[in-house]
Amino acid sequence: MCVESDGCEIEGCSSSDEVRTLSGSMSPSLKPSPDLHPCKPGQKFRAALLKCRSPAAAAGILSFGNVLNYMDRYTVAGVLLDIQRHYEVSDSGAGLLQTVFICSFMVAAPIFGYLGDRFNRKVILSCGIFFWSVVTLLSSFISKEHYWLFVLSRGLVGIGESSYSSISPTIIGDLYTNNSRTMMLSVFYLAIPLGSGLGYILGSGAKDAAEDWHFALRVSPFLGITVSALILVFVPEPKRGSADHMEGRIKASPSWISDMKALAKNRSYVFSSLASAAVSFATGAFGMLIPIYLFRAQVVQKEVEACTKKVCSSKDSLIFGAITCVTGLLGVVIGAATTRFCRRKTERADPLVCAVSMLGSAIFICLIFVVAKNSIVGAYVCIFIGETLLFLNWAITADILMFVVIPTRRATAVAFQSFTSHLLGDAGSPYLIGRISDEIQKSYASSELWKFLSLGYALMLCPFIIVLGGMFFLATALFFLDDREKAEQLKKLMLEPPPSSVKVISKRGPICTDV
Secondary structure: OEEOOOOEEEOOOOOOOOEEOOOOOEEOOOOOOOOOEEOOHHHHHHHHHHHOOOHHHHHHHHHHHHHHHHHHHHHHHHOHHHHHHHHOOOHHHHHHHHHHHHHHHHHHHHHHHHHHOOOOHHHHHHHHHHHHHHHHHHHOOOOOOOHHHHHHHHHHHHHHHHHHHHHHHHHHHHHOOHHHHHHHHHHHHHHHHHHHHHHHHHHHHHHHHHOOHHHHHOOHHHHHHHHHHHHHHHOOOOOOOHHHOOOOOOOOOOOHHHHHHHHHHOHHHHHHHHHHHHHHHHHHHHHHHHHHHHHHHHHHOOOOOOOOOOOOOOHHHHHHHHHHHHHHHHHHHHHHHHHHHHHOOOOOHHHHHHHHHHHHHHHHHHHHHHHOOOOHHHHHHHHHHHHHHHHOHHHHHHHHHHHHOOHHHHHHHHHHHHHHHHHHOOOOHHHHHHHHHHHHHHOOOOOHHHHHHHHHHHHOHHHHHHHHHHHHHHHHHHHHHHHHHHHHHHHHHHHOOOOOEEEEEEOOEEEEEEO
16 A cells, blocks of 8 residues: 555555655555545546656656757757848858857856755756747847847857756766666767757758748747656656765755865866867857858859858758767767777776767868868768767766766766866857858958858868867876776765764763764
C-alpha cells in the first residue's frame, strides 16, 4: 500500500513501495491504517504526475529544452541573407547580431550560476525559457527602420538563454554519475549541433512556406513556452551532490568569491575553459557566416544569382543545417564511445580525445577555403568531416568539469566557463570576421568575386584558433589526474562528520573537548 503526503491511499501499490512527493522527497512505506481514505481523482492525477518524475524523463525534457535553446539561436542565422537585405546592413552589421546576443549571454551566465548553486534551479530554468520565447516572438514584428531594436532584442534573448545553459547541466549531474552521467550529458549536449541545425532548417522552411522571413521567428517560441511548463511539472529538484551520495551533508559555499578562487586554482578547469573558448570562436563565426560564404561561392561559379529579390535562396542554409544535425549526432556518439574505449588505456582519455579531434578538425576546415571556389560538393564534404571532429568534444568537456569540480560549485563553474568561452570566443568572432571581410572589400573594387574571397580570407582565422584550442586540451591532460584526485579528496572531507564536543569530568571540574 502506498500513502501520498496528504494521507490518502494510492491503488495499485504494494506494502513495500514508496511514493515520491511533489517536493521530490521519498515517503517511507506505511502499514494499513483505519485513518487512510481512498484518493480523490485529483489526488490520483497528482500521484500519476509524481511517477513521471524519473531521472530519464527529466533528462529528456532538459535535452529537448536545450534543442530549442540552440534552435532559436540559429534561426536568425538561417535567414541572415534576408535580414541583411531587409535592414540593409553589411557583413559586420550582420555579425553584430550574434555578438550582442553572446555578450548579454556571457554577462548573465555568472549571475545565474550563483543563483543556481543557491536557489531552486527548475524555477529559474522555467522562467528563463519563457522569457526568451516571448522576446523572440515580439522581435518578429520590429520594422526595418529600427534595426537597433532588433539587435537589442537578441541581447534580451541571450539573457534568457543564459539561465538555461548555465543551470540545466548541473541538474543532470545530480541525477546521474560515472558512465551514466557521461551518456546523459552526451545526449544533452547533442542538442547543441542538433538544435543549431534545426534552427537553420526551421528558419529557412518557415520563410519559404510563408514567403516572409519574419515567420522564422514565430515557431520556436510556442515550443519554448510548452517546455517551460513541462520543466515545472516533471523535472525534480535533486539535492546538490545527490548522485555523489553527498545530499544533506554538504552546504553551498557561503561566498561566491571563495568559489571563484578555487576555480581559478583548478588548472584542468582553466585550460579546458580556454579550449572551449576556441571552439566557441570557430562555431560562432561559422554558424553565422558559412551559409553566406557558400552562397557567394555559387554566385562566383554562376550557379545562382546574387540575392536582390524579396526572398533569398534557402538552399545553403538547409544543407548546412542538415549537415550540422548529422555531424552533431555522429560527433557526440563517436566522442562518448571513443572516450569510453580510451579510458581503458589511459586515465587522461577525456582531454586527449578532445585535443586530437580539435587538431584533426582544423585540417579539414582549412580545406573548405581551398576547394569552395571550384567545388561546392567538396566544400560540404570538408564541412561534414571538420564539424564531426569539432563536435566530439562538447559532452566530454562537460564531463571533465564534473570530474574536477565538487558538486556545490558546479553551477558556478558551468556558468563561468560559459562566460569565458563566450567572452574569448563567439562574443566577438562573428563581428570580427565580418569586420575583416568588410575591410578587405574596401581595399579592392567591389565585385561578387571579392565579396566571396574577402569573407573566405577572414574565416581562415578560425582553423588557427582551433589549433590553439587543441593545445589547451593537451595542457588539460597534464593536470587532469591531479585535479580529479583533489576533487575526490575534498568530497571525502565534506562527508566526514563534524567534530563534536564531549564533556569530560576531571578532579578540577568539567572540561569540554572535541573528538
